[in-house]
Amino acid sequence: MKKIILSLITAILLVPTTVKADEGMWFLMFIERLNHRDMQKMGLQLTSEEIYSINHSSIKDAIVQFNGGCTAEIISNQGLVLTNHHCGYDAIAEVSTPKDNYLRDGFWAKDKKAEIKPNSLYVRFFVRMDDVSKRILSKVTDSMSEAEREKAINQEIAKIQKENDEGGKYTVSVRPFFQGNEYYYFVYQDYKDVRLVGTPPESIGKFGGDTDNWEWPRHTGDFSMFRVYADKDGNPAEYSTENVPLKPKHHLPISLKGVQENDFAMILGYPGRTNRWMPAGGIEQNVKFAYPAWVEGSKTGMDAMKVHMDKSDQVRLNYASKYASVANYWKNRQGMIDALTKFKTADTKQKEEAEFNKWANKAENKQKYGAVVETINKYYKATNEKSRHDNYLISILRNSSLAGGPASLGNGIAAYAKENDAKKAEMLPRLQAAIEGVYEGFYLPLERDVLIAELNLYAAKAGYKLDPFVEGLAKENNNNFTKFVDEAIAESVFATKEKAEAFLKNPNPDALKNDKLYLLSSSILATYRSKPEEVAKLENDYQKSFRLLVEGLRESKLNKIKYPDANSTLRLTYGKVRSLPADKRNDAKINNYTTLQGTIKKYKPNDQEFDLPKKLIELNEKKDFGQYADKKGYMPVNFLTDNDITGGNSGSPVLNGKGELIGVAFDGNIEAMAGDVIFDSKLQRTINVDIRYVLFIIDKYAGAKHIIDEMTIAK
Template sequence: MKKIVLSLLIAFFAAPSLLFANEGMWFLMFIERLNHRDMQKMGLQLTADEIYSINNHSLKDAIVQFDGGCTAEIISKDGLVLTNHHCGYDAIAELSTPEANYLRDGYWAANRAAELKPKSVFVRFFVRMDDVSKRILSKVTPSMTEKEREAAINKEIALIEKENSENGKYTVSVKSFFQGNEYYYFVYQDYKDVRLVGTPPESVGKFGGDTDNWEWPRHTGDFSMFRVYADQNGNPAEYSPNNVPLKPKHYLPVNLKGVQENDFAMILGYPGRTNRWMPAGGIDQNVKYAYPAWVEGSKMGMDMMKKYMDKDDAVRLMYASKYAGVANYWKNRQGMIDALTKHKTAATKSKNEAKFNKWANKAENKATYGSVIEDINAYYKLTNEKARHDNYLMTMIRTSSMVMLPRRLGRQFVNYAKTEPSKREALKEGLKAQIEEAYAEMYLPAEKDILTAQLGLYAKKAGYKLSPIVEEELKANNGDFTNYVNAIFELSLFGSKEKALAFLDFPNLNFVENDPIYLLTDDLIKHYSSKSDEVTAAEEKFQKSYRLLVDGLRKSKLSTVLYPDANSTLRLTYGKVRALPADKRNDAKINNYTTMKGMIAKYKPNDPEFDMPKRMIEMYNNKDFGRYADKAGYMPVNFLTDNDITGGNSGSPVLNGKGELIGLAFDGNIEAMAGDVIFDHNLQRTINVDIRYVLWLIDKFSGAKHIVDEMTIIE
């Protein structure tokens, strides 16, 4: 490891500072050696220990992973949590009813007793990390198959995770990096009693809707607030009215001074997935096969959901979170297609791979690396059509609840029917609760339409070998699945909540094993997971070759990427407040921020995307901004930095050089949508909510000053 770090240091400091000023998602444990000097030049005033320390409190103690998919930060001594509105969306929708619609109208707890507990939200604190590459890689040999290698590695991972969990006190996760060339373990502590403190109205939290998503200029108040509770000793605990607000090791002070062009900005968070090492063939496969299918299938599902959501508020609440998630990736994948095509990313990668291939076939390298590019390209050529097929099938699974649910419940029903009658009571209540919860989140007329439309699209467009049942019904129904879906809903015990519940009283194994929806969904999932012997053999070579490609690119110095891909582990990225070229749609003097004036200009009464509360308009007209206005007089809304982030960074804190909170990251710009594959130094931007707008919405607009009073405010 010392040799690797030394080579990284040499490459890093030999490179022009501009190249690495904002690119990279960096491990906190290496900040002092790899990044600290560069960050200081840009404006950082903290020591490396103040960012990451095992023995003393540091910035990392204020950053949490929120509910497994976003980032959040602690901003008060009483465990107050700030994250994005879209990160809290599930919980807010779950707590809402048509009569008390917090998603639509917003909510602010008047006191601690009024804070609302969603069912299963949790936050994860990062405790420490360490390198176990040498230990794990000592267990593998070059002669192992990929399956044997994986088994040996997983066996060692299980030991490491057990050794560091302290008898279950901590959650431990060992992750691979650089495509399996390095391994690190991460220790976390989870808190499950997390309660909703407040949220702005959806018209504020999602202002601009799908139209503005991934776009700049932006005017979105994308935030929500929660609180972490613990037992009397500060330890994680299941929900209890006796729990108390957590006293965190560290919380972030809030700075109201605002931002200027070239101000230092760093972001800590849990970026989900990047593919900066992806080969050219993988980029081509995504752009030409996988992503177009993803886009078309997602749009089909969204259209079917929206048809029913627009008719009924109760149905809208059922599908709000699912629709938002599908819509987000629908636009993202289309943006990826456009950006990767425009920038000819695959061609650039291909040229570099040609250089690598020359290096790989030198006498001293050929035995190890000689067939790497050939095997990688052969795999992609073989699986291009399958990738398209799999993405049509995947979007059916993502948009139709009646694909996964019957299979999941069906397997439990089989077990239930096989269980001795005297022992069924122990299973019955749990199954009943699952059924009640699942059907409460579905509107069956919508589910019929979604499944019908998705089956038709899949049968028509997937191209690759279809699942056996779909193939059979395609021939029988000439491509129209309407009658088929109506029939199976009528006949299936999964066709309604009542029929599913009735099965618990009269279990019959034949009913499940011959149920038409169960058979269909089991067939679809099995087909999605299936691989031919030819694909399996090619995948074996591909996995090994991809690992060797990354290893060889690092050794040959043919890649300038010095950091591992994102994989939902805590990272730091740093850069500056940085404008995009002037844009006539933005009223700001410099195109690195937006104002409430620009938001008012977008306002469309009763429009689902651009409506806004009348009170906000009145307050704008009266310039009722309080201490949250910029010194120039305007009310700030969003601003831009050039940090390197991706999905999972949603809700991440944007910090100044002193580690004070200045904003909340929530999006990227569509011009740089290729960013998960290649970083564009000219176009890449992070879109952030200005913390002054957040506090104005809480204090002045919502009248929840008591929440702002919890925070440490720097003016």
């Protein structure tokens, strides 16, 4: 342990400390040296050991990654978990039926026995991390190709994982940072018995829908609640009625004090992906080629889905999560296009790269860095059109189960048919599970229309080198795939779950040779996975040059970023409650919070996005807010901070200087959509659910005070 601590201290001392206090997604192991003093000046009252400790309980023990894509926090000594409604959306939809529609009506377990277990849901606790940069980079040389480099690194990663997983007790992940110039390992423990405790109805949890998504002012109760269960000894276990609520090492106390402008705010979570080292050429490619195709492909799929979702509650339930995910990124990518264009982010990067190029071509730097910018620009110029094509193609695969499913199932069943009985017995459960996965919630009329619409769009707009199978069909059918898709569905063994299961029972690989859905799916996947030799060579040179660009920018100090890009590892960001300029759409006195009265003003009866439950309106009319009202009398709903977050931070706890929970992060403002590439301290805002609104909904609206009673509340 002493060796580990000494290595950490050495690494910390080597890193400069100058940085804007509200910018950065920081490793917890570095906060003592890099951030603690700044945080104290802003209002932090905790020691760094109280935030991150390897040997003692600390705040990090209450932060979990939720189902691989969001963040959540433990808020009671009985394993109660709080996250966003949109993070729990898939699980809530899974356990809902048209009769018991928990998405529409909400759900509150009256006791622990009534809590519901979704099929696949887990939380991941962070145990510890360490720097293994020297160890891994000692295995590579400058003469290696990127493929050789990757192989050597992966071999060492496998050793590190085995050394630290304690025989499978832990999950160990070794991740690259600063474009492969540093490496750290992370140790996690996963709990798979996670049950639904409570959720408000969509009219609260998703109030504002797609219209308000990424917008401020916001009035959304975006939260849901779950519970982690363990065996009697507190260890992870598969679902069992014998399991008991987890007794966590730490749970977050909750503050009812509320927030004011300039209050300290700290967020811990698992931000998914930022690209703040992205070259100018990459930004230009996204803005002009990749993202427009992504936006158009997403909207095409959404429109086709919505026609059928509006006609059937069951179809809407089955596709609710998929539609919400597509819609979220559709608006996000359009916001990225607008923000990156408006603020000329590529121009800013080009200026930085021009300065770097001058430095790189000095005599002492030229051999290593001289060709870096030229190589990077050459790559983007050669792949711009391909990036547009690929995003149209990905839209087919992302939005249509009939695009990728038939090939993966067909190949699996064909391999199964050739095996002996013993091997078949081993393979059969996996294939059955794969069929379940492809056809879960599957509605053929919707899938048909999505596939037709996406193929029509791809053939008309993708350009570059179209998938050869699709290109041939487009010429035959004048870019209208309706006839082909209808014929393919009528004949294919993959048109429905029942047909796929029948094919598995009596597999005939020769039948795949004439199965049009299988042939289409196979060709699309082959095109998606293909990498022409000239592109592979360009990519190899680009990867090396990008790594050198980041190394050189740090060495030359031309880029001041001292924290690594987000990559779904636990980070801390700190800032303050901070308003935006006054907005007449917000009834709040200061434009850093919203109220329940403002929510009511948006109310539109029977509207899919802006309807509200009658009881909520009545509670507002009576001012029946209980202990959760602000001291000025209003019921708070959402508030703003200037924390540096991104996707994956959804559900992250917002903490005050004492480490008490004051809110739950759930969104960002669309004006700052360039934030994943370049941080703007004037525009960047995090939108949070006020914890008082969360408790008000649980207690006064849902009448679930027994859930409140297990929390630790600081008044």
